[in-house]
Amino acid sequence: MTAVLVVDDDAYLLRALRITLQAHGYDVVTAVDGRSALLAARQQPPALVILDLGLPDMDGSAVIRKLRGWSAVPVLVLSARHGSEDKVEALDAGADDYITKPFGLEELLARLRALLRRSAETEQPTVITTDAFTVDLGKRRVLRDGQDIRLTPTEWKMLEVLVRSPEKLVTQQQLLSEVWGPAYAKETNYLRVYMAQLRRKLEPEAATPRHLITEAGTGYRFLP
Amino acid sequence: MTAVLVVDDDAYLLRALRITLQAHGYDVVTAVDGRSALLAARQQPPALVILDLGLPDMDGSAVIRKLRGWSAVPVLVLSARHGSEDKVEALDAGADDYITKPFGLEELLARLRALLRRSAETEQPTVITTDAFTVDLGKRRVLRDGQDIRLTPTEWKMLEVLVRSPEKLVTQQQLLSEVWGPAYAKETNYLRVYMAQLRRKLEPEAATPRHLITEAGTGYRFLP
DNA sequence: GGGGATCTTGACGAATCCTTGACGCAGGGC
DNA sequence: GCCCTGCGTCAAGGATTCGTCAAGATCCCC
Numbered sequence: 001m002t003a004v005l006v007v008d009d010d011a012y013l014l015r016a017l018r019i020t021l022q023a024h025g026y027d028v029v030t031a032v033d034g035r036s037a038l039l040a041a042r043q044q045p046p047a048l049v050i051l052d053l054g055l056p057d058m059d060g061s062a063v064i065r066k067l068r069g070w071s072a073v074p075v076l077v078l079s080a081r082h083g084s085e086d087k088v089e090a091l092d093a094g095a096d097d098y099i100t101k102p103f104g105l106e107e108l109l110a111r112l113r114a115l116l117r118r119s120a121e122t123e124q125p126t127v128i129t130t131d132a133f134t135v136d137l138g139k140r141r142v143l144r145d146g147q148d149i150r151l152t153p154t155e156w157k158m159l160e161v162l163v164r165s166p167e168k169l170v171t172q173q174q175l176l177s178e179v180w181g182p183a184y185a186k187e188t189n190y191l192r193v194y195m196a197q198l199r200r201k202l203e204p205e206a207a208t209p210r211h212l213i214t215e216a217g218t219g220y221r222f223l224p
Numbered sequence: 225m226t227a228v229l230v231v232d233d234d235a236y237l238l239r240a241l242r243i244t245l246q247a248h249g250y251d252v253v254t255a256v257d258g259r260s261a262l263l264a265a266r267q268q269p270p271a272l273v274i275l276d277l278g279l280p281d282m283d284g285s286a287v288i289r290k291l292r293g294w295s296a297v298p299v300l301v302l303s304a305r306h307g308s309e310d311k312v313e314a315l316d317a318g319a320d321d322y323i324t325k326p327f328g329l330e331e332l333l334a335r336l337r338a339l340l341r342r343s344a345e346t347e348q349p350t351v352i353t354t355d356a357f358t359v360d361l362g363k364r365r366v367l368r369d370g371q372d373i374r375l376t377p378t379e380w381k382m383l384e385v386l387v388r389s390p391e392k393l394v395t396q397q398q399l400l401s402e403v404w405g406p407a408y409a410k411e412t413n414y415l416r417v418y419m420a421q422l423r424r425k426l427e428p429e430a431a432t433p434r435h436l437i438t439e440a441g442t443g444y445r446f447l448p
Numbered sequence: 449g450g451g452g453a454t455c456t457t458g459a460c461g462a463a464t465c466c467t468t469g470a471c472g473c474a475g476g477g478c
Numbered sequence: 479g480c481c482c483t484g485c486g487t488c489a490a491g492g493a494t495t496c497g498t499c500a501a502g503a504t505c506c507c508c
Contacts (some may be wrong), residue, residue: 012254027497030345050230052484054308057450061465072345073366084328084330084331087328087330087331087334088331088333089332090335090405091331091334091335091338092334092337092338093338094341095334095338096338096342096496097321097338098335104308104311104320106308106312107294107308107310107311107312107315110312110315110316111311111315111321113315113316113406114315114316114319114320114321117318117402118342118343118346119342120398132355139389139391139392139393140393140442141391141392141445150439152464152465152466153439153440153441153442153465154440154466156442157455161356172428189466189467189485190466190467190483191467192484192485192487193466193486193487193488194466195469195485195486196485196486196487196488200485206419206440206486207486214485214486216484216485217474218482219486269493314450323455357457376453376454376455377454378454378455379454396460412495412496413456413457413458413496414455414456415456415458415496416459416495416496416497416498417457417497417498417499419496419497420498420499423497431497438496438497440464440494440495440496441464441494441495441496442466443481
């Protein structure tokens, strides 16, 4: 899911943006000042940043310049000022777009789509490798002996959940609710069927799995 | 030198923009209506397009959509209207930024710099070759056995999206929203129709595609 | 206004995927 | 030793999704 970092010291606006963005399918992380914004951007790199220039602790353009020191994430600036000097400064500091308050949410969403459309081409892949197969989360692809393995949507989702937290035990309920939805928390036989398919496709010896381990009674675990 | 295509029917504004832009080191090409703008963009591909929405001969969003049929050049829209519907429509048609008249020249220049900065990062190898055909993204051409293959704008756009990220699975929603716009995210039958056409034109055996692969239930994938 | 290219729309078998039930096996408690 | 529970396996059916075709609508250039 697309993660958006919203930085604003106005709690009301922050809340409105969170609700609107989430309703349109974005993951929302919020920050109320420049320092926590930079920290959040580093810890959970978002796909886009919405930044209010009027922050309590530091100048908005300074935030952009710091961010640009190590990230190329698109930045959409909000500001109450109409002055052109502010716009010029923010844009030249590295912002990608600039909206003046008050603004329409539809316009914000449209500008956000335009920015994401542009940056969609420049994202880097996450690759997990084992001695038997390779999972490319960015390309949604699995390789085994150089051949690409064809997975059904359900097989892929299940593998993705496991692979995203290596060595960690994923309970049956977590798997079921992430792949099939919270309503399917008792259909553990689905897990057995699809785990068998994954093993047949990925494990060298499906009978003695070394990467897709079952923890009897609780869930499954992925070992690289 | 960086070439900018300025499209506006206001002779005075056109003149002012030409002088300002040239003073800042840009090459300026002008057009006064949609038709000549599209023609000029084709004959002398600019690095950026500044487009006034209020053109005498056609709707501004229609110009953008046509342009997007074969070009990814950044588009900066000028408009006298403040309504958010116009902005949303233009941005979703493929525009990258939107300024409302009257605007400050400094702001225009700053936004222009921001757009050019972005597009400079996105430059990538523009010729992709497979053992069956060759795609030249820069020249918007497809060759097969030395022959020029004729693609419709929609076919081209779809092929371009797939080819720009080789081996990557492109979701049906991604394809639909990039080719037809975010509002068409459910018209998956369009994909089937156009994918069939692309395969007929590009694949040696359209019945057993080797480069344009379908991932049932999720999307499509291009393999070189 | 006319003709050609392009885009939409609907319908149909074919291919793929998901669900479901049955069966065997292993381990643990009694 | 016996029963019970949880897991792996298999295959069939039913439900989706896909490829294909063709006809109508629309756009565009002359």
